[in-house]
Amino acid sequence: MPPRPNILVITTHDSGCHFGCYGVPAVQTPNIDALADDGVRFARMYATAPICSPSRASLLTGQYPSRHGLMGLTGVSRDGVRDWGGRMTDPSHHLSQTIRRSGYQSVLFGHQHEIREPDMMGYDLVNPAPAGAGSLTSDAASAVARHFAQWVRGRSDDQPFFAQIGFFETHTPYDREGVQPDRTRGVWVPPYCQDPAVRRAFNGLSGVLKDALDDQALENHLAMFQGALRAADQGVGVILQSLREAGIENNTLVLFNTDHGPELPHAKWTVYDAGCRIAFILRWPGGGIRGGAVCDHLLSNADFVPTLRDLIGLEVPYPLDGVSFAASLRESAADAGPRDAVLSYMHYGNIFSLRTRRYNLLRCLKGGVRATDTGYRTRYPFEMYNTDLDPLELRDISNDPTYAADFQSLSQRFWKCLEDLDDPILRTPLDE
Secondary structure: OOOOOEEEEEEEOOOOOOOHHHOOOOOOOHHHHHHHHHOEEEOOEEOOOOOHHHHHHHHHHOOOHHHHOOOOOOOEOOOOOOEOOOOOOOHHHOHHHHHHOOOOEEEEEEOOOOOOOHHHHOOOEEOOOOOOOOOOOOOOHHHHHHHHHHHHHOOOOOOOEEEEEEOOOOOOOOOHHHOOOOOEOEOOOOHHHOOHHHHHHOOOOOOOOOOOOOHHHHHHHHHHHHHHHHHHHHHHHHHHHHHHHOOOOOOEEEEEEEOOOOOOOOOOOOOOHHHHEOOEEEEOHHHOOOOOEEEOOOEEHHHHHHHHHHHHOOOOOOOOOOOOOHHHHOOOOOOOOOOOOEEEEEOOOOEEEEEOOOEEEEEEOOOOOEEEOOEEEOOOOEEEEEOOOOOOOOOOOOOOHHHHHHHHHHHHHHHHHHHHHOOHHHHOOOOO
């Protein structure tokens, strides 16, 4: 059996699946694309939330937001005025502490968005300063990657490490740390935000893209987004090169992932596909994970910790909502994946989605729910989309009699999911 691998988790902000290896033609992401060629790229991986904190906490606890408690954002607003208020119920469930108890050194480089006070997360080191590196004062990819590279090259002990690496990119504003617009290969407008009705519905919702109906404004926004993606990719390249130079590439399990969709219409802040579908690439040559594969199983980022448990024998002493996809990484994996539905949740507005391979059911429970003699009822809208026939989710079929039986079945399953999680919204009365 190979020695326990180092674990390296690289997370970008607000990037969705906007990479060359996910079919985007205009971006320059050669290092991330090469990582996909060497590892396993997940085609149907979804975040538990379309905003940063709850999604990241799910990745690193294996729990849904209602379980880990971080349903909204954590930290303070950029102007220092507003405390977003999000808190994890038990920070000891964070992977930084779970993996330390298994004998790993736990290190944070750059940005995290799960806990306002990083010292509560149980890291051995937070942004350590290697000899000659200076303190890390930026969470831009270039600085974070360079700092990690110097640290990993200078290590002298054999203790396996878990390194959580967070880039500010591709959060808005995109022009931090000298990022420039990238139009080298043109500018690609995602199909999900091309529809005039969609752009009209989301116009003005972004603090940066104030006029989504203005073609030039959208093009400029996307050009800067592409520049930020290029910067993030260069950071990934520095990190991967440092693993090779340190001689630990073969036995380092690398996960590259994004937390949710981009700051674009129909994406971030929504539980539509573009808001919750994320890039997720896993590589571990020494562990026998095959290279150049694509996993098409429907999965949630809450499934990562259960998978890590199975891959490296990690002891997880608390309840998990995620399911392991370790079998999906083997050549002999069956066609069927470990789950047939994923749940996502937007806390601000209490909007849920239950996604299967064919449908996405959205339920807006803004006023809460109430138990009645006939079950649960809501007084707010719902939507349903056949994503096989309507991948951009433009035609709501929730009231189409053709789909009545499927709608009813998914609705019942949705309530069952909330009950299994004992979601706090079940105890919230409707507004009268």
